[in-house]
Amino acid sequence: MTNIAFIGVGNMGGPMARNLVKAGHGVTAFDLSPAVLEPVIKAGARRAASAAEAVREADAVITMLPAGQHVRSVYLEGGILAHARKSAVLIDGSAIDIDSARAVHAAAAEAGFDFLDAPVSGGVGGAEAATLTFMCGGTDRAFERARPILEQMGKRIVLAGGAGAGQTAKMCNNMLLAISMIGTCEAFVLAEKLGLDAQKLFDIASTSSGQCWSLSTYCPVPGPVPSAPSNRDYQGGFATALMLKDLKLSQAAAHASGATTPLGAEAAQLYSLFAAKGHGGLDFSGIIRMLRGEL
Numbered sequence: 147m148t149n150i151a152f153i154g155v156g157n158m159g160g161p162m163a164r165n166l167v168k169a170g171h172g173v174t175a176f177d178l179s180p181a182v183l184e185p186v187i188k189a190g191a192r193r194a195a196s197a198a199e200a201v202r203e204a205d206a207v208i209t210m211l212p213a214g215q216h217v218r219s220v221y222l223e224g225g226i227l228a229h230a231r232k233s234a235v236l237i238d239g240s241a242i243d244i245d246s247a248r249a250v251h252a253a254a255a256e257a258g259f260d261f262l263d264a265p266v267s268g269g270v271g272g273a274e275a276a277t278l279t280f281m282c283g284g285t286d287r288a289f290e291r292a293r294p295i296l297e298q299m300g301k302r303i304v305l306a307g308g309a310g311a312g313q314t315a316k317m318c319n320n321m322l323l324a325i326s327m328i329g330t331c332e333a334f335v336l337a338e339k340l341g342l343d344a345q346k347l348f349d350i351a352s353t354s355s356g357q358c359w360s361l362s363t364y365c366p367v368p369g370p371v372p373s374a375p376s377n378r379d380y381q382g383g384f385a386t387a388l389m390l391k392d393l394k395l396s397q398a399a400a401h402a403s404g405a406t407t408p409l410g411a412e413a414a415q416l417y418s419l420f421a422a423k424g425h426g427g428l429d430f431s432g433i434i435r436m437l438r439g440e441l
C-alpha cells in the first residue's frame with residue numbers, strides 16, 4: 147500500500163482517486179469544492195482540509211487541476227513543495243501550459259523532489275475504467291517511480307521526454323481531437339441535411355476511411371455509442387471550456403514556435419464562439435448543436 151495525496155477530485159480526479167482506493171492504496175483527498183470531495187470520501191479516502199495537510203504523510207502526490215495557475219498555486223505557494231516529504235514522488239496530471247509545467251519542474255528539482263508532468267487522454271470514461279493514457283515528461287527516475295501508481299489508473303503510460311514533454315504531447319493530441327470532432331460533427335450535419343440516417347453514416351464511416359476516436363468512441367449524435375455524452379444532453383465528459391483552454395495553449399505554442407496550424411486556429415475560433423454563447427460547461431461534442439444552428 148502506498149499513501150497517496152490526491153488534490154483536485156473533479157470530473158477526472160474523482161474517478162482516478164476512487165480507482166486508487168479500489169487498488170488498496172491509502173488515499174488522502176483535498177478539493178476546494180466539498181461537493182466533489184464527498185463521493186471520494188464515501189469510496190474510502192480520507193478528507194484533508196488543505197493541500198498542505200493532504201501531502202504531509204504521502205509517499206506520492208497527484209494533482210488533477212484545471213489550469214497552470216492552479217498548479218503553480220498548489221505546488222509553489224506554501225502547499226506541496228513546502229509540506230511534502232522529500233522522498234515523495236510528485237505527479238501533475240493536469241493539462242497546462244508548458245511554461246507553468248517547466249516552472250514547477252524547476253522548483254521541484256531545486257527542492258529535491260522527483261516530479262513528473264503527466265497529462266492524460268481518455269476522458270471521464272477512461273478515468274472511470276482506469277484505461278487512461280498518461281503522457282509523461284521528466285526524468286527516467288521520476289517516471290519509473292510514478293509508473294506503478296499510474297498503472298492503477300491507466301493502461302498506456304508513456305515517457306514522452308524531459309520536463310514539459312507530456313504537456314507538449316497532450317496539446318498536440320487535443321488540437322487534433324478538436325479538429326476531428328468538428329469534422330465528425332460537420333459530416334453528421336451534412337448527412338442530416340441530405341436525408342441520410344445518422345446510424346447509417348456511423349455504421350459506414352466508423353468502418354471506413356473516416357474512422358476516428360471522435361466518431362467511434364465519442365459519437366456526437368445520440369444513439370450509436372451509448373456511453374458518449376451526446377446521450378446525456380452533452381452533460382459531463384470533457385467541458386468545452388477545458389477544450390478551449392487546450393486550443394489556446396496549442397495556438398500560443400504554434401505562434402511561439404512558428405508552426406503553421408490553420409485548422410487548429412479555426413477550431414479555437416469555433417470553440418471560442420461556442421463558449422461565448424454560454425456553453426462552456428457542455429461537453430465539447432455539443433458543438434454539433436451550434437453547427438446545426440440550434441444554439
Ligand code: NAD
Pocket residue numbers: 153154155156157158159176177178179182197210211212213216219220239240241242266267268269270383384385388
Ligand atoms: P474539473 O474542473 O472537473 O476538476 C478540477 C478540480 O480542481 C475542481 O473540483 C476544483 O474544485 C479543483 N481545484 C481547483 N483549484 C484547486 C486548488 N487550489 N486546490 C484544490 N482543488 C482545486 O476538471 P477535470 O475535467 O477533472 O479536468 C482536470 C484536468 O484534466 C484539466 O487540466 C483538464 O484539462 C484535464 N483533462 C480533462 C479531461 C476530461 O474529459 N474532463 C480529459 C483529459 C484531461
